[in-house]
Amino acid sequence: MRKLLNTVYVTTEGAALRKEGETLLVELDGAEKTRVPLHMLSSIVVFGAVLVTPALMAACAERGVALAFMGRNGRFQARVEGPVSGNVLLRREQYRRADTAEDIVRSIVIGKIANQRAVIRRAQRDYGSEMEPPARAALQAATDRMAQILRRVQLSDAGVDEMRGFEGEAATLYFSVFDHLIRTPDAELRWTSRSRRPPRDAMNALLSFLYTLLTHDCRAACEAVGLDPAVGFLHRDRPGRPSLALDLMEELRAPLADRLALSLVNRRQLRARDFQQMEGGAVLLGDEARRTVLTAWQERKREERLHPFLQEKAPFGLVPFLQAQLLARHLRGDIDAYPPWFWS
Template sequence: MDKEALVVDDYGVFIGKKGERVVLKKNKKIFKEVPFFKVKGILVSSSGVSLSSDVIKECAKTGIQIHLLTYTGKHLAQISSSAMTGTVKTRREQLLAYSDKRGIELAIAFAEGKIDNQIILLKYLAKYRKNKDRELYNLIYDGIAKIEKIKAELKNIKGECIDEVRELILSSEGRSAREYWKLVRMILPEEIEFKGRKTQGATDLVNSLLNYGYGILYSKVSSAILRAGLDLYGGFLHADRSGKPSLALDLVEEFRQTVVDRTIIGLLNKGVKFQIEDGRIADDDRRMLATKILNRLESKERYDGKKYRLEVILQRQARNIASYVKTGKKYIPFVSGW
């Protein structure tokens, strides 16, 4: 049975419980009711939203996670059942992996997955330009060749623990990303200004859309990591820092291009208009983008010889990380089709 991710992005909404249903109210009037068994998660991305303790308790009992985001997509917090963090053995092995070669292998795998998916998306975008814009098509493939050359450096990185080689991995990942975004800028419509990626404080259209989309994706990744019994803060590619969910930032790298970049580039190239108001995406446009990203997560990709929904693939990848740190079963990054 299909489940729904509830997105609440309107000021003044109350999220409560009525019988076996989640109810959304505004101005004391119910405008939406969904049975708990049909809810896969609740995403709150507006200020002025309130939740009852009853709905929080029921979500905890049924394994429904509640995520709080800013209007720009920055993930602030999540509310989940304490039972989801009860698998101590997995977390112990995860933390031990940081100090041996397992940490290096995972970090390289995350970087390779990200770069491979950048290449796949560029090839997907190039195929529609082969006949109508041969010059751009050739430029894209010249850029892909540069990215592939950078990616090859990862095969030669050796060390005893991730702290010894992280900067080498991040150097390759960063240079690949610069080539990727340079090509994305050429692919986008001429009237859309995009000077390059900017995370914190972005107010331009493209970066605002990307940051909001990544925030939604991040909430799904963090849920998958908790369900796999892993520690959000015990990453490998991303360095430790207080309050920094490094493992979530690691795993999200494999899915950015397939879930978010492809969706946003496709919408902009189709001429869909988004408005920026006071440095933020307009409310209606934000709702529409959230729906598109969540729909993309419901779409299927080939994985392990079969077709699965991307959200299922994400969960399986999180479980594969857990399997690798516990049993040594090789971790293979997710790479989409095109």
């Protein structure tokens, strides 16, 4: 099994990243803050104005360590990586299947809806008895309807566009009851609706930040097994968009990103004061809050779960790599179908 390597996140603007021997050296105001052996790293992610020396970039490219640049608000800006590796025959099969991928899209949509429904059902089990009757009824109605959608996806011979419609309907249901999953006294952290580019409230800012981190990991997973992250099945091709990485993350949004966001807010590790309202209406995580989220993200990725298809335990952080590997095996013809990852 692939080793779960570390990702280094640098959030302090003005920091400098250098190569010293076979290690990454992080400095601030000329003083050493930390150092990490390069062979222990899978990627480096920097936020805002952080200096990265050409020597370190070259070393990362040579060793397969991805280097991602994010804006201060966590929005993706650029990615530096070495030569593309992978089997050309696998990529040719990926391109060939991209226009006739109903079976793969069906698996992705089933995994996403099932995991969204599992998040709601977990909330029902954990604190449903404490909810007001209207909230309990809304959650039950959503899970019942999502179960019906799941059956339609599983049993129908729907095309890709129709399955995209099923996925969109389930997502609308999921986010329509998302506020009932939030348990915080801060009115500013309540949920209204999904907004992005830019996020208009605190919860959307938190979700968008976590989705960016998850996209980074899914893209790395695609590249690690030799797949082209730009050519997806559920997501249409668009210049500059890692469509396959977005496909892979759909199954993981709810159990990994959404559940973490809810935990941080419900445990009051994040409060309304941790978010900043910008002049244009965007809401961003504050610097300290961003560090809190990144620490929690790394801890969550180390948690182990049983993989339902492989029947072995693996850290959350390896799930994108395992799913990319299973997708590659399906495209090669080694397994009959792409098995989605189910959270329980």
